[in-house]
Structures are given as structure tokens and as C-alpha cells.
Amino acid sequence: MIPPATSHAPPDPRRWLALTALLAGTLMDVIDVTIVNVAIPHIQEDLGASYTAVQWTIAGYALTFALLLITGGRLGDIYGRKRLFMLGIAGFTVASALCGFSVNAPMLIAARVAQGAMAGLMVPQVLATVHVTFPKGERAKVFGIHGAIGAAGTILGPVLGGILVQADLFGLSWRPIFLINLPVGLVALLIAARAMGESKAEKAPRLDLVGMGLAALGLLMVIYPLTEGRSLGWPVWCFVMMAAGVAVLAVFAVHQRAKTVCDDGPLMPTGLFAARSFSAGIGVQLLITLSLSVFFLAWMLYLQIGLGYSALRAGLAGLPFSVAVMVGAGLAMGALVPRFGRTVLQAGAVLMIAGLLLFAWQTGEAGASIGYWQMAWPMTVFGLGMGMIVAPLADTVLTDVPAHDAGAASGVTATAGQLGSAFGAALVAVVFFGLLPGHATNDDVTAQLRKELAAGSLTAEHAERTVTAFTMCHRDRSDQTDPSRIPPSCRALASANSDARAAAALRRAGEQANAQTYTDTVGESVLYVTGLVAAALLLMFALPRKVRQTEPGADQEDTPTPTVSAA
Structure with missing residues (x-):
């Protein structure tokens, strides 16, 4: 101790x-x-x-x-x-x-x-x-x-x-x-x-090196193909590796159970999961951090690659969310949690869902012309809900855990949060970039480009060929594994048009089409993130109604309470 x-x-x-x-x-x-x-x-x-x-x-x-x-x-x-x-x-x-x-x-x-x-x-x-x-x-x-x-x-x-x-x-x-x-x-x-x-x-606990090795191997076998799969065209070995990774994690669980029974210093004491609230809490932690990781990575790509924001402007765009998280956390821990218990977390999840849906609606209404303040108020609602969850979640998860197991339980909870971040970074390739090609058709932009080219010095036939080449360029750019790269069709299009007015029209059309494609994609991606938060909301019904207030780091025999970094 x-x-x-x-x-x-x-x-x-x-x-x-x-x-x-x-x-x-x-x-x-x-x-x-x-x-x-x-x-x-x-x-x-x-x-x-x-x-x-x-x-x-x-x-x-x-x-x-x-x-x-x-x-x-x-x-x-x-x-x-x-x-x-x-x-x-x-x-x-x-x-x-x-x-x-x-x-x-x-x-x-x-x-x-x-x-x-x-x-x-x-x-x-x-x-x-x-x-x-x-x-x-x-x-x-x-x-x-x-x-x-x-x-x-x-x-x-x-x-x-x-x-x-x-x-x-x-x-x-x-x-x-x-x-x-x-x-x-x-x-x-x-x-x-x-x-x-x-x-x-x-009394120093023993190190479970075998458990650590199994956990590392299993998680890497799942995360590696998730991260690399799309860029490689999803070969069969990706799915085989993920299935094998799940099997390795199952072996890890069996190993941990055996060490728990023998009281031989398991990395993750399986007895903790006997408490339904703890198991559900780990699921909530994983889903919330997973949703945050997917959302913020997709959002930063949208702001910088889609809308052309500078790094500073993109960083400042997150201020309303961050400030709202602090406000929500203060409200939750100050007066709400002691009185309303898990209802505060559920209200936070509802606010997160509301903020995400408002963001998706706002991007649909404003399109590529969306401004800072149009994003700020949905992000404020989203952040307020997030603060109401992250602040009391650790205490809620530990409510039914015996005090002498609080250290080990805190370590597992923090680990679940970091794993959510790791999986979220991998899933962006599956969710955001997987949806991007489906939004590459921008008829309004194409029609405007056709009109501008017709008003210039190009012949009607040349203008139509240029529009067709532009459409192919934008589709290829959205469909490639790394949309920040310029595909050959776009280079060929740029070199084929020496006319200054046509080149300017193509540049404007490219920026507009890119912005609209990213806007539509982030709007749909947010709906998937909303599903993750909704799943966390359902799991919250398994949490205890009242929350036991604990002092961080107290009564620990195995593992000191680690901090959890917000995504």
C-alpha cells in the first residue's frame, strides 16, 4: 500500500x-x-x-x-x-x-x-x-x-x-x-x-511481463491493419490479422483471469469486472475517447485541408469546445454530481449528441461557406456535455469497486481512455476517408465552371473537355489514399490549360469543390460519432445511480491513479 x-x-x-x-x-x-x-x-x-x-x-x-x-x-x-x-x-x-x-x-x-x-x-x-x-x-x-x-x-x-x-x-x-x-x-x-x-x-507487486506482451501484440494486430488497410486496398491479410489480434486478446483475458485467481500480480485484475458498473464504465470511457479522437482528427483535416484554415486559425476554432469542457466539468463536480449522480453523465451524453447533430445540421445548411461562429455554438454544446462526463466518470466507475482495488481500477480506466484515442486515430481512415469519395460530385461547382469557361476564350468543345477533366481530377483526388496528394489527372489538367482566365476559373472551382466535399464528408462522419456517443449513453444505465466521491490516489495497493488526458 x-x-x-x-x-x-x-x-x-x-x-x-x-x-x-x-x-x-x-x-x-x-x-x-x-x-x-x-x-x-x-x-x-x-x-x-x-x-x-x-x-x-x-x-x-x-x-x-x-x-x-x-x-x-x-x-x-x-x-x-x-x-x-x-x-x-x-x-x-x-x-x-x-x-x-x-x-x-x-x-x-x-x-x-x-x-x-x-x-x-x-x-x-x-x-x-x-x-x-x-x-x-x-x-x-x-x-x-x-x-x-x-x-x-x-x-x-x-x-x-x-x-x-x-x-x-x-x-x-x-x-x-x-x-x-x-x-x-x-x-x-x-x-x-x-x-x-x-x-x-x-509490498511491491510483481510485473506481469507475459500479460503485457500479449496485450501489446493483440492490440497492435488490430490497430495496424485498421490504420494501413485503406492505403493498401484492404488485402485479405488485414482481416486475417485483425481476427488473429482478437484471438490474442482473448488469450490475454484468459491469462489475466488465471493470474487473478492465483493472486499472482495480474496486469488487469479480472475480478474488477465482476462489478457491472465498472465494466459499463470502462465501455463508456472507451466509447467517449474513441468518439473524441475520430471527431477531432476529422475536424482538423476538414478545417485545414478542406476549408484552407491556417494552423493558428484551426487551433483557435477549438477554443469554444475547450472552455465549455471546463465549465461543464466545474458544474458537474461542484453541485450536480453529488445531488443527481449518474443522471449528470447521461445529461452530458445527451448534450454531446445534441452538439454533434447541431454541427451536422449547420454544415448542411451553411455548406462550404460555414463561418467560425456557426461552428462555435454547436462546439460549445458538445464541449459542455463532454465536461459533464469526463469530470465525474472516474469516480462513477469506482463507486462499486472495493477501496483496496481503487488503484488497479483507476489504471484500467485510464488505459481504456488511451486505447480509445489510439483506435480513434486508426478509424479516421476507415470513417472519414472512406466517406470522402462518395461526396466528390459537386454539380453546382461544375455548372459554374462550365459557365465561366464558356464566357472566356475557350471553344465550346475545349471548355467541355476541360470540365470533364476537372471532374476526373476532383474524383481522383477524393478517392486516393492520401487526399493531400495531387494525382496525375490534376497535374495534367493544370498543364493543359495555359489560358490565364481558364486557369483562374479552375483554381476557384477546385477550392470550392474541395471545400464542399470535405464539408459534406465531415457532416456525415459526425453522424457516426453520434452513434458512438449514443452507445455510451445506453451503457450509462448500468452505472450506479449515486456516485461515491473518492480522493485520487487514496487507498491504493497496486497501482497509483494515472491521469487521463482529454482528447
Whole structure:
């Protein structure tokens, strides 16, 4: 069990200084979850990367983070939380430098995987260290500060990413989104070395290396073909690998059950799932983070590739959502949850669904001419609902879990959230890009182009051939595996029209058709995301009506409570 700070021993006078290092680690992790989204087009252009490669920079981070969350907590129990925190933050800083100096997509993916692994070592130590360092009377204040830092990070990530990419510091384009971690990480490392005290568990749990290997293999076998399948044309081996991955995960479940029965330190104690509320809560966590990951990746692609937003403008477009999440979380935890219990989460899901449907309706009404404020109010409703779910969800999931299992249960819950993010990054290729070709027909744009070409110097026959070539170009661009690439038919179209007026008309038509196609696609994609939230709403009926308020990090025997980064 984690030994708490008691009144019998004076609290460490360096504890508040140590807290700054812990919070710096938390902030770096939360920001790095979302900061990549606004830089996707710039990373593709600079590294010549496919969109599939960029997906792996997101999914790889989330997947390795998820796999090491519980193991990282146990390593801290065994070898010392200060030691693991310093190792994690040092490794995270080095991996950030490798991300920033990557010369190609494989190097960036490998560095992001390393970042996720280091976050998995670093993050679980934060609340566990707070629990053993601060006296009980101070912990509520510290947990409040920790929560505020996490919420601020969700706002700061996209905006900071947009500012750094837009500023193009020293001609580095997107690279400062990672390099900014270097001074923060180094300062945090120096403070941790000076101010943090060491702590370990009195009875250290054993590491389940076999379970960790089975989980990693099974999840990779499912996520890899989901991410790569569309770009490869969905060969048979993709479906075979996914089926085999499910089988490996089934073996993992059997292995965990056997270790739970023997009380041999399972990675995921299966006894936790005996509580219906816990099983349902894990499902809710997975579905909510999955829906967020799919939506925000698709939305950023829509804003930047479809509507031509700059990175900064795209980052600022997410502000109404982020602020609303903070407001919703404050309302839920302040007055609503203690009085209304799970009804608050259900109301949050209804608001999320309402916000998504309003967004889909707004894109249908406004089309490609949709403005910032037309997106802002549906995103505000969406974010308000999200805040009402994420703030009380952890306590709700733990309500029927025995106090001595709270640490392990928290670790599994946080892992489910990160897995949702990883699967969401993979599913964007299936959902968003799978729907894109179906919206490539833009009769209004084609009719306007025909009219403009006829009014120019082209003959009627030449104009009709140009319109036909334009239609083929736009269809090919929407149907290829990476829509940011320019297909040969578009290059041929551009080179075949030396007439200045025709070239200008084609450029305008291309921008309009692209914007309309992406607008229609994101509108339909949102309906699929709505289905995921609706499924989470149904699962919420299995949650307990009243929520047991718990203190993060309290009464843990196995795994310290890790933080969950909002998508």
C-alpha cells in the first residue's frame, strides 16, 4: 500500500517545489496528446509523409502510453517513484528532441512511440507522489491544481500548436511543437532531482511481463491493419490479422483471469469486472475517447485541408469546445454530481449528441461557406456535455469497486481512455476517408465552371473537355489514399490549360469543390460519432445511480491513479 503523508511526521518542506516538476510533466503529456492535430498538413508537406504515417504519430503515442500506464505505476512501486518519474521525464524530453529533429516519417513515428512509452512511466508517478508527499489537509488543493493544469492543457495544446506552426520560428515550421518540451523538461528534471523525495510500496507487486506482451501484440494486430488497410486496398491479410489480434486478446483475458485467481500480480485484475458498473464504465470511457479522437482528427483535416484554415486559425476554432469542457466539468463536480449522480453523465451524453447533430445540421445548411461562429455554438454544446462526463466518470466507475482495488481500477480506466484515442486515430481512415469519395460530385461547382469557361476564350468543345477533366481530377483526388496528394489527372489538367482566365476559373472551382466535399464528408462522419456517443449513453444505465466521491490516489495497493488526458 502507498504510505500516505501523516501528521506524525512533518511534511517535506520541498513538497511545493517538487509539485512544479510533477505538474510540468502532466502539462507536457496533456499538450502533446492534442498539439499534433493542427500540424498534420505541415508535417506531411515537410517530410513527404502519407496521411497513414501521420496517423501513426498519433496512434503510436496513445498505444504505447496505454500499454505502459499500469506497468509504469508498478515499476514506480518497485524501484521508486522519484526514479521512475525522472527516467520518464528525461526520456520524454529526449524523445521530444528526436521528434523535432526527425528527417523522415519513420523517425518521427519511432520518436512518438518513445514519447508515449516515457509518458507511461512518468504520468502514473504524479498522483502517487502527491499522495505520499502532501498531508491529507493539503491534498484537495493539490488535486484541484492538478485538474486545472490538465484542463488548461487541453485548451493550450491546439492553440499553442497553431501559434508555433504559424510563427515558423527559425524556419522550423512544425518542429517547435515538440522542441518546446526541451526547456520545460530540463527544468522539471533539475527540480525533481533537487526537491522530490523517494518513495516505494511497502509490498511491491510483481510485473506481469507475459500479460503485457500479449496485450501489446493483440492490440497492435488490430490497430495496424485498421490504420494501413485503406492505403493498401484492404488485402485479405488485414482481416486475417485483425481476427488473429482478437484471438490474442482473448488469450490475454484468459491469462489475466488465471493470474487473478492465483493472486499472482495480474496486469488487469479480472475480478474488477465482476462489478457491472465498472465494466459499463470502462465501455463508456472507451466509447467517449474513441468518439473524441475520430471527431477531432476529422475536424482538423476538414478545417485545414478542406476549408484552407491556417494552423493558428484551426487551433483557435477549438477554443469554444475547450472552455465549455471546463465549465461543464466545474458544474458537474461542484453541485450536480453529488445531488443527481449518474443522471449528470447521461445529461452530458445527451448534450454531446445534441452538439454533434447541431454541427451536422449547420454544415448542411451553411455548406462550404460555414463561418467560425456557426461552428462555435454547436462546439460549445458538445464541449459542455463532454465536461459533464469526463469530470465525474472516474469516480462513477469506482463507486462499486472495493477501496483496496481503487488503484488497479483507476489504471484500467485510464488505459481504456488511451486505447480509445489510439483506435480513434486508426478509424479516421476507415470513417472519414472512406466517406470522402462518395461526396466528390459537386454539380453546382461544375455548372459554374462550365459557365465561366464558356464566357472566356475557350471553344465550346475545349471548355467541355476541360470540365470533364476537372471532374476526373476532383474524383481522383477524393478517392486516393492520401487526399493531400495531387494525382496525375490534376497535374495534367493544370498543364493543359495555359489560358490565364481558364486557369483562374479552375483554381476557384477546385477550392470550392474541395471545400464542399470535405464539408459534406465531415457532416456525415459526425453522424457516426453520434452513434458512438449514443452507445455510451445506453451503457450509462448500468452505472450506479449515486456516485461515491473518492480522493485520487487514496487507498491504493497496486497501482497509483494515472491521469487521463482529454482528447
